[in-house]
Amino acid sequence: MSLLSVRDLNVTFPSEAGDVLAVRGISFDLERGRTMALVGESGSGKSVTSLAIMGLHPDLVTISGSITLDGEELLGKSDAEMSKIRGNRIAMVFQDPLSALTPVYPVGNQIVETILIHNPGTTKRDAWNRAVELLTIVGIPDAAERARAFPFEFSGGMRQRVMIAMAMANQPDIIIADEPTTALDVTIQAQVLEVLQRAQAETGAAMILITHDLGVVAGYADEVTVMYAGRPVEQGTIGDVFYHPAMPYTIGLLGTVPRLDHKSGDPLPMLEGNPPDVVHLPPGCPFVPRCPMAAPQCEQVEPELTAVGEGHTAACVRLSDVVGRAHTEIFRPPPLERTSLAAVPRADRDTVLELAGLHKHFPLLKGALYRRQVGVVKAVDGIDLDVKVGETLGLVGESGSGKSTTLLEILELLKPQRGRIMVLGRDTAALTKAERRAMRKDVQVVFQDPMAAVDPRMPVFDIIAEPLQEFGWKKAEVEARVFELLGLVGLRPEHADRFPQHFSGGQRQRIGIARALALSPSVLVLDEPVSALDVSIQAGVINLLEALQHKLHLSYVIVAHDLAVIRHISDRVAVMYLGSIVEIGDVNTVYDTPVHPYTQALISAIPIPDPDVERARQRIVLEGDLPSPSDPPTGCKFSSRCPKLALLAPAQQVQCQAEAPALEQIGEGDHQAACHFAEVLKVF
Amino acid sequence: MSGYIIRRVLNYVVLLFIACSFAYLLASSFLNPYSVYFGRQPPVDPDVIENIMRGCNLSHEVSLWERYTTWLTKIFTEWDWGCSPLRVSVNEQIGVRMWVSLRLVLIGTLGGVIVGVLVGAWTATRQYRVSDRVYTGLSLLVICTPSFVLGIVLQILAIKANDAMGVRFFEFVGEKGVVGDYPLAELVDRLQHLLLPTIVLVLLTAASLSRIQRNLMLDSLGADYVRTARAKGLPKSQAVMKHALRTALIPTGTYVAFTVATMFTGATYTERVFSFPGMGQYAVQTILAMDVNGIAATTAFAGVCVVCGAILSDIVVAILDPRVRLG
Ligand SMILES: Nc1ncnc2c1ncn2[C@@H]1O[C@H](COP(=O)(O)OP(=O)(O)OP(=O)(O)O)[C@@H](O)[C@H]1O
Ligand code: SF4
């Protein structure tokens, strides 16, 4: 008998528009100590499934099927009965650690509460000691002390550790983790995943891991269930699903993610379109509108899961035609017209943007009731870089490393506090007001959610036309230009009259790009342009950005936390740590032969969506959080977390802590790093 | 921290001083205290009136500036807030009325807060059910009804009830009445008089507070940490009480602390309807009675209440919210 057995689970929400069929017939078995990953696009029913297992749906939700824990049926149990199971036999870790802990109680008390609910015989003191012990296990330093702290006194990664400690508290049989690391930095993600694994080993629990990150799945799951529009569409072991995917959606999903470990230079295969609305589902396979293999027979009845191999099932009526095809045969990457510039070596190209010794310091204010300055935050602390025409520079680093501040400084086109910003060969400090205004045309920006900054009552036409009107374009010219731009970003002319809320994330991002391109800029600054998008949508936007670059000879400065995206899209990459660049150079050189310990740790923290590669990797897990930028360590700023430091001779350690390393040329090519003991380390 | 509080209190004191001075100067220039003696039968001799006015520092023959400085000096040296044109001492009036208001307001608002918070929290957990809709309707009805209408309706109901019972159980005029001669008779009499105005205040406070609390509670019911609490194994009711309500009380705390303090002068209508000799009633009376000193003193009193409310709500928030206490 399986530990957890789910059979034909259906979850339906009533809504004004009709019933939302959020989950439609999922079945699976979970054995002790095993990990099953639940993957699928946003809205595919992953969270709804997990909440149904926990019995946390409100009463008006209709749930049918069967969920048994050790043979005991859970559906139909009262709230009181389920309360005995929740937190005791099945525990859950939620996505957002910032809001998942009650703000007004110390974290220790919240863990104690978990223990006492299920063990009424335990004394408070014992429960407290156990809480401290749990906090120690999950890696909270000074646990006895920190247990008295409130959630707001912890960083996101630390809070997630507390959540995991809470989930472990009663030695559960099953831990459900719903996007446990999505809100965290990659370095912190690596720490938290390690802790989660430790928790699983410690308790012997089975785990349901919900994540959109296929790399995480590749590293941790034993089995995979892929969901689409509330249905499981493929189930199997990790090897089956990653190496022999049979359902076109799975194939598409795996094929569209850029890889961290190599750069193809070609456009990404695309899985265009959006998942269907689960309120009014047409008959037939819900994937038809997006499936390149769709045929008339697909539209008749919804395919059932059928066996593809031992323990491997997929729901597709054309399995025999699909299996065995390479994914690029199914999802063809769009053609890319390369620019003539590609042949020009970097050194011979014009420089469009240059930063020299750029500084941006903020006063650090303290006190909730009245504020006084207690220090300076060195958000950007002397960086140099240049961007050539038609080139993309990626900026990476943990949150708080100064990436966005750097972008904002570029965008302002003002005289910086210290240092110099040159745009198209002109120093921004020397510009007159009118010149600065004119220069704004040349430097435009795309945000993570570009529609957040515009009036939602404006139709798309007005959104794109706004910058043109601001610069005094004539009405007829504006109209022609807007339609030209719509075409350029792959939107249709009839989209012009619609409102932003009628568009999907990917389309909104296209609108944002069209608006940014309106005035024909030479430099486009992009702040996390694809991080809010599902992986399938992301590929389309990335391809668009690449195509536009080749067509318009644009230069990009792009910030993204996804290092695989950066590798795919960038020509050069700069790694930032506490306001400084620690390594910069050609993207392939930096990724394949990183020499700075921070770069090595950062790349090593990113999981690769390939189970064999991922499981064979040695991971460098960084200790602790980013230090406060107002009080960086002396000497090398990375010295407080540098994994290499401990391996050095004492005299060398002193050098690290006393002397700040400067950027120095590494090897022959385009590669610089700021480390006294720079040395190549393979991270794949 | 203490330095901060001292500075803040000093700020308030300065503001209070300015506000009271304004009130005094405005009232002195626009009101005519002489008029309370006009049209009397037999007519009062103008010299006598002038003497009275001089005695009360209200004479229009003395320059405004001089009256103002005299007023200030008396307050700061003798804590004497002056007297009305009819020579009633402001200190005495406020000294008595303050406590009358205190009893009424404290019991009324605290009762209202408890009822309001509970009803608000409870209706939030029953969102869109019949009970929620019924309470929503009732509270909106109370909010829309002017307080004097509410008072008068209660009085009418009380008369009916008294008639039906044949005893005068409900009292609705004044603060005390005929006292019987059994033990604790005086207390019983006071309570009887307090009952109806208190009910009005409770209803008013509870009605609006329950709406606020319901919305706050709805926010925190949907919060992730309540889901976490349930996932830990707390039954719904406990998760709601220990996690949702506790957090949703933080904004209420500020609101209540402020309301209690400002209610001293805010229960005007209720006090008038029930002829309750409290501060609210006094505030209206001073204006009608051309009582310049009384007006300035009530302004000061109201100001002190607001300051206390602000400080009180800071303290309450600091107690309820660790983020403020430690952040
Ligand atoms: N409380 C609710 N009321 C109505 N519909 C809901 C509710 N919760 C979820 N849904 C719907 O159920 C479907 C599945 O949602 P679910 O949250 O399980 O998706 P998910 O796979 O977890 O997505 P994500 O990756 O964004 O977390 C969606 O269409 C969603 O809009
Ligand atoms: S059933 Fe048809 S539409 Fe659905 S995945 Fe298979 S081939 Fe594509």
Ligand code: SF4
């Ligand atoms: S200089 Fe020293 S501390 Fe800094 S990164 Fe290099 S080895 Fe580490």
Ligand SMILES: [Mg+2]
């Ligand atoms: Mg989800």
